[in-house]
Amino acid sequence: MKKWLALLFLAALTLLVFPKTTxxxxxxxxxxxxxxxxxxxxxxxxxHPDIEVVPVFxxxxxxxxxxAIAAYxxxxxxxxxxxYEVGLQTMLDSxxxxxxxELAEPDFDWxxxxxxxxxxxxxxxxxxxxxxxSSTAMLYYNKDIFQKAGLDPNKPPTTFDEVFEYGxxxxxxxxxxxxxxFGWPAWVFEQMHALHAQFYxxxxxxxxxxxxxxxFNREFGVKVFSEWIKWAQNGVLVYGGRExxxxxxxxAGQVAMLIQSTSSLGSIEAxxxxxxxxxxxxxxxxYPRGNSVIGGxxxxxxxxxPKEDYKAVWEFLKFVARLDVSQKWxxxxxxxxxxxxxxxxxxxxxxxxxxxxxxxxxxxxxxGINRPESQGVRLGNFVAIRDVVDSAFEKALQYKxxxxxxxxxxxxxxxxxxxxxxxxxxxxxxxx
Amino acid sequence: MHAxxxxxxKLLPYILLSPSIVVIAVFFIIPTVKSIYQxxxxxxxxxxxxxxxGFDNFVxxxxxxxxxxxxxxxxxxxxxxxxxxxxxxxxxxVLLNQRIRGMSVFRTFFIWTYAISPAIAGTIxxxxxxxxxxxxxxxxxxxxxxxxxxxxxxxxxLAIVIxxxxxxxxxxxxxxxxxxxxxxxTELLEAASIDGANGIKRFFRVTFPLLSPTTFFLxxxxxxxxxxxxxxxxxxxxxxxxGNATEVLVYKLYKDGFISIDIGFASxxxxxxxxxxTVLTILQFRYTQQKVFYG
Numbered sequence: 001m002k003k004w005l006a007l008l009f010l011a012a013l014t015l016l017v018f019p020k021t022t023x024x025x026x027x028x029x030x031x032x033x034x035x036x037x038x039x040x041x042x043x044x045x046x047x048h049p050d051i052e053v054v055p056v057f058x059x060x061x062x063x064x065x066x067x068a069i070a071a072y073x074x075x076x077x078x079x080x081x082x083x084y085e086v087g088l089q090t091m092l093d094s095x096x097x098x099x100x101x102e103l104a105e106p107d108f109d110w111x112x113x114x115x116x117x118x119x120x121x122x123x124x125x126x127x128x129x130x131x132x133x134s135s136t137a138m139l140y141y142n143k144d145i146f147q148k149a150g151l152d153p154n155k156p157p158t159t160f161d162e163v164f165e166y167g168x169x170x171x172x173x174x175x176x177x178x179x180x181x182f183g184w185p186a187w188v189f190e191q192m193h194a195l196h197a198q199f200y201x202x203x204x205x206x207x208x209x210x211x212x213x214x215x216f217n218r219e220f221g222v223k224v225f226s227e228w229i230k231w232a233q234n235g236v237l238v239y240g241g242r243e244x245x246x247x248x249x250x251x252a253g254q255v256a257m258l259i260q261s262t263s264s265l266g267s268i269e270a271x272x273x274x275x276x277x278x279x280x281x282x283x284x285x286x287y288p289r290g291n292s293v294i295g296g297x298x299x300x301x302x303x304x305x306p307k308e309d310y311k312a313v314w315e316f317l318k319f320v321a322r323l324d325v326s327q328k329w330x331x332x333x334x335x336x337x338x339x340x341x342x343x344x345x346x347x348x349x350x351x352x353x354x355x356x357x358x359x360x361x362x363x364x365x366x367x368g369i370n371r372p373e374s375q376g377v378r379l380g381n382f383v384a385i386r387d388v389v390d391s392a393f394e395k396a397l398q399y400k401x402x403x404x405x406x407x408x409x410x411x412x413x414x415x416x417x418x419x420x421x422x423x424x425x426x427x428x429x430x431x432x
Numbered sequence: 433m434h435a436x437x438x439x440x441x442k443l444l445p446y447i448l449l450s451p452s453i454v455v456i457a458v459f460f461i462i463p464t465v466k467s468i469y470q471x472x473x474x475x476x477x478x479x480x481x482x483x484x485x486g487f488d489n490f491v492x493x494x495x496x497x498x499x500x501x502x503x504x505x506x507x508x509x510x511x512x513x514x515x516x517x518x519x520x521x522x523x524x525x526v527l528l529n530q531r532i533r534g535m536s537v538f539r540t541f542f543i544w545t546y547a548i549s550p551a552i553a554g555t556i557x558x559x560x561x562x563x564x565x566x567x568x569x570x571x572x573x574x575x576x577x578x579x580x581x582x583x584x585x586x587x588x589x590l591a592i593v594i595x596x597x598x599x600x601x602x603x604x605x606x607x608x609x610x611x612x613x614x615x616x617x618t619e620l621l622e623a624a625s626i627d628g629a630n631g632i633k634r635f636f637r638v639t640f641p642l643l644s645p646t647t648f649f650l651x652x653x654x655x656x657x658x659x660x661x662x663x664x665x666x667x668x669x670x671x672x673x674x675g676n677a678t679e680v681l682v683y684k685l686y687k688d689g690f691i692s693i694d695i696g697f698a699s700x701x702x703x704x705x706x707x708x709x710t711v712l713t714i715l716q717f718r719y720t721q722q723k724v725f726y727g
Contacts, residue, residue: 384692395675
């Protein structure tokens with residue numbers, strides 16, 4: 001009994017001597033990715049007795065950003081918030097953040113960050129948020145359905161025309177009710193612009209100065225939308241929701257192909273009872289070559305917490321960037337490992353030869369041509385713009401008539417008008 | 433008649449009223465005033481910058497085709513929910529007012545829907561009409577050979593949301609109609625029978641007029657429901673889609689205010705919505721109340 005009391009006393013003493021710093025982290029990871037994130041946090045808390053990171057799931061990306069903003073206005077915001085790439089401009093202008101390059105120790109090797117990620121999130125060569133879960137889009141396909149439809153399961157489509165042709169074959173042969181579905185349609189539309197070296201907005205996609213006009217209603221955007229309407233009219237393209245709902249249709253064998261973030265790879269491979277193939281995004285021949293663009297999210301540090309907390313915050317961010325943590329994160333989710341050394345380690349241990357699907361996105365992004373058009377779009381109030389484009393996509397898919405190109409142009413013009421107003425309002429608040 | 437006591441203390445009534453006054457002030461008056469104030473500004477998402485724009489938010493509202501469309505959609509939606517809801521529920525209530533064995537079980541089934549939260553109701557309807565796996569979609573395909581997909585058919589989506597909204601209010605409306613029906617004196621119906629009125633005539637000449645206070649009350653409650661409370665159902669089922677097809681005013685307000693974080697513009701919308709519903713309610717009180725027969 002006495003022994004226990006002594007122990008208890010000691011334990012109480014250590015608590016007094018080492019007061020725990022509590023760090024809150026708001027995130028949008030669900031399903032398989034939630035578990036992977038919780039594992040990271042658990043490993044961190046176990047190895048850092050003086051810090052406790054508390055992860056809080058705050059809904060979708062858009063909801064997480066919105067909640068963080070609302071919380072900041074009431075001074076109840078978290079230390080760290082996971083914000084998707086869409087929130088980049090908003091966060092940069094917010095005046096509510098501590099840039100991570102200021103937080104980092106001077107000897108931290110930023111050069112190790114994978115180049116496309118570094119490019120996306122850097123402003124004047126400096127990183128404002130900590131790379132965490134970066135992804136890009138790729139084409140998933142169901143090899144079993146391909147076989148059933150009489151297609152070569154090792155020859156996925158590489159062009160828009162092939163997607164259409166294969167899709168029709170799949171639908172007509174009854175191998176699957178639908179050909180292809182998209183996750184995040186507006187994002188896929190952005191990807192198509194980057195992939196074909198087309199600007200999505202002026203001022204070099206808003207990277208030279210704030211964007212004031214979108215370009216997606218120009219010839220290329222209209223072409224892409226027209227193709228998609230044609231696919232939909234032939235039953236090839238099936239609407240799959242705005243985020244991850246399309247995954248279910250793909251896993252259930254309702255569609256044979258899926259354009260989705262690489263971050264779904266982990267859960268799709270775990271749930272699918274068929275052979276999953278992955279390949280590069282399909283292209284439209286005749287346009288210059290660009291690159292697929294980074295998506296996913298980074299960790300932003302918010303202002304206004306006690307000074308001592310920020311040391312703990314940096315400890316956590318450093319931990320997240322650690323080689324082994326980053327590798328494990330990649331393996332369980334499909335998100336990119338953020339550093340070149342982590343990537344090399346994975347290559348050396350033979351991970352990619354055993355799991356070729358995890359290599360696809362890398363090859364795609366590393367084999368593309370990096371040019372200003374494919375660095376990623378930076379827009380003010382991008383969340384609202386995404387919503388407008390998603391609605392435009394949904395409207396386009398409902399069109400059943402013969403004037404496909406005219407309709408595509410009209411829908412995109414209307415959407416562009418709304419987006420330009422959003423951009424104008426944003427510039428009126430924050431200046432150019 | 434003079435026995436009614438008066439409060440000798442002038443202050444006491446106000447003290448007794450103060451809790452409700454506080455509640456009204458905190459949850460109604462202060463937010464309303466704040467909305468009106470904010471509707472004259474354009475505010476940055478983080479609230480650190482604001483520009484006074486006068487009536488610009490309102491001008492823009494009525495110049496925006498998206499808003500005008502949403503307004504029309506809301507009117508269609510609200511009219512459908514109220515008309516279909518009230519007439520259907522009245523029929524159900526009359527049926528439930530019969531004397532049949534096991535009636536309490538049937539009644540419970542019909543009233544049940546009101547106890548379900550909007551989130552669950554929305555999920556149930558969304559699952560039933562899921563284009564890939566929904567049982568209703570499957571049945572329709574079996575019966576008609578057509579595959580329906582509300583995710584790329586805006587009109588169908590609106591229709592389904594209307595049906596779901598009516599279904600959600602079923603319990604509420606039926607309870608009130610049942611209470612109304614049971615308050616009708618049986619002598620009146622018997623007298624009508626003796627005078628030779630058949631069932632239908634009895635319903636339209638006696639029951640229907642005597643139910644009018646209930647109908648009037650439900651008319652207002654259902655209208656408020658269709659304007660404001662359907663938010664949860666729509667958020668779960670369609671998120672305003674496909675392509676804005678189910679984006680009613682209150683959902684648009686939410687999207688502009690809480691997704692786009694355009695507080696000024698959203699405040700302007702809430703002011704318009706507030707005025708709109710107030711005017712509608714006053715009009716209803718004016719013109720409908722004359723026809724209401726309080727017995």
